[in-house]
Amino acid sequence: MIADFWTALVGQDFWWVLILKSAFLVVFLATAFAYLTLAERKVSARIQLRYGPNRVGPFGLLQPAADGIKLFFKENAAPAGRDRVLYMIGPSLAGGAAMLAYALIPLGTNSWFGYQFHWGITHFNVGLLFILGVTSLGVYSLFLGGWSANSKYSLLGGLRSSAQLISYEMAVAFALIGVIILAGSLDLEQIVASQQHVWFIVLQPLAFLLYFIGAFAETNRLPFDLPEAETELVGGYHTEYSSMRFGLYFLGEYVNMVTVSSIATALFLGGSLPLLPFHPFDWIPGPFWFLGKVLVLLFVMIWVRWTLPRLRYDRLMNFGWKVLLPLGLINIIITGAVVAARA
Amino acid sequence: MIKEIVKGMAFTFKQMLSRPLTVQYPEEQKPVPARHRGRHILHRYDNGLERCIGCELCAAACPVGCIYVLAAENDPQNPVSPGERYAERYEINLMRCIYCGYCAEACPTEAITLGPQFELADYRREHTVVTKAELLESWPHFAQARGPASARGAGADQKGREEIDPGVSPRVAWDQNEASLPVSLGPHPGDLGIPANVPTVTEPGARDSA
Numbered sequence: 001m002i003a004d005f006w007t008a009l010v011g012q013d014f015w016w017v018l019i020l021k022s023a024f025l026v027v028f029l030a031t032a033f034a035y036l037t038l039a040e041r042k043v044s045a046r047i048q049l050r051y052g053p054n055r056v057g058p059f060g061l062l063q064p065a066a067d068g069i070k071l072f073f074k075e076n077a078a079p080a081g082r083d084r085v086l087y088m089i090g091p092s093l094a095g096g097a098a099m100l101a102y103a104l105i106p107l108g109t110n111s112w113f114g115y116q117f118h119w120g121i122t123h124f125n126v127g128l129l130f131i132l133g134v135t136s137l138g139v140y141s142l143f144l145g146g147w148s149a150n151s152k153y154s155l156l157g158g159l160r161s162s163a164q165l166i167s168y169e170m171a172v173a174f175a176l177i178g179v180i181i182l183a184g185s186l187d188l189e190q191i192v193a194s195q196q197h198v199w200f201i202v203l204q205p206l207a208f209l210l211y212f213i214g215a216f217a218e219t220n221r222l223p224f225d226l227p228e229a230e231t232e233l234v235g236g237y238h239t240e241y242s243s244m245r246f247g248l249y250f251l252g253e254y255v256n257m258v259t260v261s262s263i264a265t266a267l268f269l270g271g272s273l274p275l276l277p278f279h280p281f282d283w284i285p286g287p288f289w290f291l292g293k294v295l296v297l298l299f300v301m302i303w304v305r306w307t308l309p310r311l312r313y314d315r316l317m318n319f320g321w322k323v324l325l326p327l328g329l330i331n332i333i334i335t336g337a338v339v340a341a342r343a
Numbered sequence: 344m345i346k347e348i349v350k351g352m353a354f355t356f357k358q359m360l361s362r363p364l365t366v367q368y369p370e371e372q373k374p375v376p377a378r379h380r381g382r383h384i385l386h387r388y389d390n391g392l393e394r395c396i397g398c399e400l401c402a403a404a405c406p407v408g409c410i411y412v413l414a415a416e417n418d419p420q421n422p423v424s425p426g427e428r429y430a431e432r433y434e435i436n437l438m439r440c441i442y443c444g445y446c447a448e449a450c451p452t453e454a455i456t457l458g459p460q461f462e463l464a465d466y467r468r469e470h471t472v473v474t475k476a477e478l479l480e481s482w483p484h485f486a487q488a489r490g491p492a493s494a495r496g497a498g499a500d501q502k503g504r505e506e507i508d509p510g511v512s513p514r515v516a517w518d519q520n521e522a523s524l525p526v527s528l529g530p531h532p533g534d535l536g537i538p539a540n541v542p543t544v545t546e547p548g549a550r551d552s553a
Binding site: 045048049050303304308 | 348365
C-alpha cells in the first residue's frame with residue numbers, strides 16, 4: 001500500500017535515482033542563479049554600451065564565484081529589534097519555495113539503452129495546482145522578512161510585495177485556466193504532450209501575455225519591482241539583511257525567474273518538444289529544447305528590466321485588477337465557448 | 344502605450360548590438376590632452392643644464408605648500424644650472440598637490456610644468472612624495488631623442504607636446520638660434536649616474552630668447 005502510494009507520487013524511479021535527480025536540480029538551479037546574475041549584468045551592460053564584468057576569469061565567467069565568496073565573508077549584520085525566528089525563516093523560505101516548484105517541471109526525457117530517463121522529478125494529476133500553491137509561498141518569505149526586521153522600509157516593501165502578489169496571482173491563475181481547458185489536465189507532462197501538434201502560445205496568445213506579465217510581478221522585477229524599489233525603499237523587504245541571508249533572497253529571486261520561465265515553457269512553448277515535429281529538429285534531445293526555451297524567456301525578462309521604467313504603485317494595482325483580471329476572464333469565456341462549440 | 348513599449352524594446356536591443364564605448368583602461372589608454380595638468384616635470388635646456396635655479400618661487404606660489412626646494416650654489420667649473428644656484432633637492436608631496444599649475448606660472452625659467460602623467464596612486468604613502476630624480480627630464484634619453492625639431496626640448500616625457508601647442512614653451516625660440524649655441528650636446532655630470540669625465544659646459548649662454 002505504501003509502495004502504491006510511492007509509485008503514484010513519484011512514478012517508477014528507484015529512490016536513489018530520485019535523490020540524485022533532486023541533488024542535480026538543486027545544484028543546477030544554484031548554478032543557474034549564479035550565472036543568471038552574470039547574464040543580467042552582461043546584458044544590462046551591453047544595453048548601456050558597457051562591457052560588464054570581464055576581469056574575473058575569461059569574459060568574467062568567474063565573477064559569480066567571486067561574488068559568492070564576498071557574500072559569505074561579509075558581516076552578518078542584523079537589526080537589534082528583530083523577531084529572531086521569523087527573521088531566520090524569511091530568507092530560507094525564499095530559496096526553498098522557488099526550488100520546490102521545480103520538482104514538478106517536466107524537463108523532458110532522454111532514452112538511454114532502452115531506459116526512458118525523466119529529468120523531471122515527478123508529475124501528478126494536480127501538478128499545476130501544486131505549482132501555483134508553492135510559488136505563492138514565496139510571498140511569505142518577502143513578507144516575513146519585511147515584518148520581522150522591525151524597519152519601516154522593510155515593512156513597506158513586505159506590504160507592497162504581498163499586495164502585488166495577491167493581485168497578480170489572480171490574473172496568472174486565470175491565464176492558466178485557458179491552458180487547462182485546452183489540455184484537459186492539470187498534469188504538466190500531459191499538458192506538454194497535448195502540445196504535440198501546436199504550441200499553446202499559438203492558441204492562447206493572450207493567456208501567455210497575461211502569464212508573462214504576471215510573472216514579472218511575481219518575480220518582483222521591473223517594471224513591477226515595487227517591493228524593492230530602491231529609489232523609494234532603500235532595498236525593500238531585504239533592506240535589513242546582509243551577507244548570505246541577503247544572498248538567499250537574491251537566490252530566491254533569480255531561481256524564481258527560472259521557475260516562472262520554466263512553467264511558461266511547459267505550458268505555452270511546448271516544454272521539451274522540438275520546434276517542429278520532424279527531422280532534424282527532433283535529433284536534439286528534449287531537455288536541450290526545454291533549456292533553450294527557458295533561456296530565451298530569461299533573456300526577455302532581463303531585456304525588459306533594462307528597458308521599461310517602474311510603474312507607480314496605484315497604477316500597478318489598477319493594471320492588475322482592472323486590466324489583467326478582466327482580460328483573463330474574457331480569455332476563459334472565449335476559450336470555453338470555442339471548446340464547447342467544437343465538442 | 345504598447346507602441347511605446349515596442350519602440351523602447353527595439354531601441355535597447357539595437358543598443359545591445361552596437362559596440363560598447365568603454366575604454367578598457369589598463370590595456371587601452373586614451374591620449375592625454377596636450378595641456379593636461381598631471382604630475383610635474385622639471386625641465387632641462389637643450390644642452391642638458393637644468394632650468395631650475397633654486398629660487399623657490401614655486402614653493403612660495405603653491406597654495407597648499409606641497410613643494411620643498413633646497414637650493415645649493417653652482418660650482419662655476421661644473422654647473423648644474425645656468426644660474427648662481429640650482430635645486431639640490433626638489434620634492435613635491437603629491438598627496439597635497441591640487442594640480443593648479445601656479446608653480447608653473449610662478450617659475451621664471453619655465454623649469455617646472457605640469458605633465459601628462461596621471462597614474463599616481465601608490466601603496467605606500469612615502470612614495471607619493473616625489474623627488475627630483477623622478478621629476479627631472481632624463482638627459483641621456485633626451486639626447487638620443489634629438490631628431491625632429493618639434494620633439495627636441497620636449498623631452499621623453501612630453502614628446503610632441505609643442506607640436507600640438509606651440510605656445511606651451513619658449514624653447515621654440517631657443518631652437519631657432521641653435522647654430523649660435525656656444526655649447527655642445529652631451530651627457531652632463533650634474534645628472535644622476537653619469538660620470539663626470541665628459542666635456543662640460545662653462546658658460547651655458549643666455550636663457551630662452553636671449
